Amino acid sequence: MREVHVISHPLVQHKLTLMRKKDTSTSSFRKLLHEISMLLAYEVTRDLPLANERIETPLAAMNAPLIDGKKIVLISILRAGNGILDGMLNILPSARVGHIGLYRDEKTLEPVEYYFRVPQEMNDRDTIIVDPMLATGNSAVAAVAKIKKTLPRSIKFVCLLSAPEGIKTFHEAHPDIPIFTAAVDEHLNEKGYIVPGLGDAGDRMFGTR
Numbered sequence: 029m030r031e032v033h034v035i036s037h038p039l040v041q042h043k044l045t046l047m048r049k050k051d052t053s054t055s056s057f058r059k060l061l062h063e064i065s066m067l068l069a070y071e072v073t074r075d076l077p078l079a080n081e082r083i084e085t086p087l088a089a090m091n092a093p094l095i096d097g098k099k100i101v102l103i104s105i106l107r108a109g110n111g112i113l114d115g116m117l118n119i120l121p122s123a124r125v126g127h128i129g130l131y132r133d134e135k136t137l138e139p140v141e142y143y144f145r146v147p148q149e150m151n152d153r154d155t156i157i158v159d160p161m162l163a164t165g166n167s168a169v170a171a172v173a174k175i176k177k178t179l180p181r182s183i184k185f186v187c188l189l190s191a192p193e194g195i196k197t198f199h200e201a202h203p204d205i206p207i208f209t210a211a212v213d214e215h216l217n218e219k220g221y222i223v224p225g226l227g228d229a230g231d232r233m234f235g236t237r
């Protein structure tokens with residue numbers, strides 16, 4: 029319960045530092061995000077159950093392991109989640125994909141859903157929800173609540189950076205869902221940005237600033 033896995037692998041930490049630098053270009057930022065996302069996918073899938081299948085190599089028959097169960101579902105919280113999604117699909121090419129679109133109501137500051145599309149048969153699937161920044165945690169909390177209703181076998185939440193405030197909010201709502209993150213930063217500023225952070229992840233990956 030209330031698991032936070034910080035992915036301290038040197039390759040992840042090195043790439044994250046390059047992404048944080050304010051002078052890193054859009055194309056480098058996007059490339060690094062893809063690379064780091066593959067490494068995060070490797071870590072987050074490390075406990076997937078395996079089942080043996082009888083196969084034949086050119087030399088002999090053998091029992092060999094394959095990932096058990098239905099295809100994994102990667103769920104991107106729009107829009108910045110798409111950067112992580114693209115990277116993860118490089119090493120999980122058969123994964124199914126869902127999208128959740130949320131915006132923040134300016135009066136209530138609560139997340140409001142504007143888009144939700146996931147594969148039809150979600151029950152018994154392992155799901156991985158992705159969003160680069162766990163800042164206030166409100167979008168992540170809403171996304172997990174929505175996915176829980178589809179009754180998947182498991183849910184994991186993956187982000188690049190997280191703020192202590194976001195982790196607290198997330199785990200108060202969903203203590204049963206593990207968080208995988210490359211770093212836990214110092215704090216959120218008054219505008220809801222992670223400090224020191226890397227700025228606006230969506231703007232940096234899409235060049236929209």
Ligand code: URA
Nearest residue numbers: 163221222227228229
């Ligand atoms: N979203 C971002 O893109 N960056 C932050 O620092 C916080 C939320």
